[in-house]
Amino acid sequence: MSAAAFNPADIAQGQLDAYNAQDLDAHCAFYSDDVVVADFNGAVIRQGMAAYREAYAKMFAEFPQNHAALVNRVVIGNTVIDHERVARTPGGDTFDVAAIYTIAGGKIARVDFVRG
Template identity: 35%
Template sequence: MIKKYLLPLTILLFSSIPAMSQSKPETPAVVKPVELQLKGYNSRDIDLFASAFSDTVKVYRQPGVLTYQGRDELHKRYGAMFSSTPDLHCEIVNRIVAGDVVIDQEKVQRKKGEPRTDAIAVYRVKDGLIVEVTFIPPYNTQ
């Protein structure tokens, strides 16, 4: 007699529990400007790209060498690159988020048919804007 009701009861019980795959975790606020700049980068939309950065953004090459500073300079440099690289595309391979820092491991395609380049970018976010970026080139043993 119990077996007769066990299957319908089990189905009813599990159908009332929302599936774990249905709930998507919310993107942390610190990731939003990083995603915005990626969208601008991949569409080569310099205004969208630059809007993710603070006016005083600092861009470094590891180990700690300041390459340039300011959104205007970023706009100029990336604008020139976007106009000369129609195949430009960045794919995020891995992402780490810790506090106000987002670290992206990337594969960058500059020209179709050529190998993609490995890149690591470390973004520091404050008040919804990227205030600092450090690019870490991979160690090349060749």
């Protein structure tokens, strides 16, 4: 996907599909090298691709059946807000997350999470 022709909703969906497939390389390809992950109105949790990749490699290893279902998506300009319902195991407990993706240059530059 070229940066000139990117569609923010497609980027958000692509990273979600790769996340659900636990394809670390494909998932990380949707994020900028200097990606910032933060709690909404809170602290930065991780910054940069090395830290991002390490965190998701660990999560995929710990929860091999983890799955996030898209409940709702709102796209405003280069911002995508996804309401996701996450289950660590099939039929297990779920939790809700709002992921606010900021897209820049055809990649996700920042994610702010609201956890329910």
